[in-house]
Amino acid sequence: MNIGKKRFLTFLQSVDIVIEGCQTFTEQGLFGSQQEVDARHYHFSEAEIKQSIRLARASAPNAEMVLVGGTGVRFLNIIEELEQEFGVPVLSADVALHWATAKALDIEIADKRLGTLLRQ
Secondary structure, three states: OHHHHHHHHHHHHOOOOOOOOOOOOOOOOOOOOOHHHHHHOOOOOOOHHHHHHHHHHHHHOOOOOOOOOOOOOOOOOOHHHHHHHHOEEEEEEHHHHHHHHHHHHOOOOOOOOOOHHHHH
């Protein structure tokens, strides 16, 4: 297991989040090596992101939410579709950052199609 993944899982477990599945792009077979992923500099297509998130969900179908690790995966424009498909919230570092920033600045997020967390 790579050191970044290990640290991420350790953090989540330290705040009592039960991990039912955790996969990288390479573990999912979407890319041949971590170097290939790194060379993309977080430029992934919507189709690649959806495929990865769907594979993660399929590996843990009873999970109460899907958490997307990594701050470079952009999917605000597909989050609502995935939440409806899975029937559970989908959360990422970016979504959490947007939510925390809006709350700290007392800003209401007008677009209600950006996932469960940003509607709160």
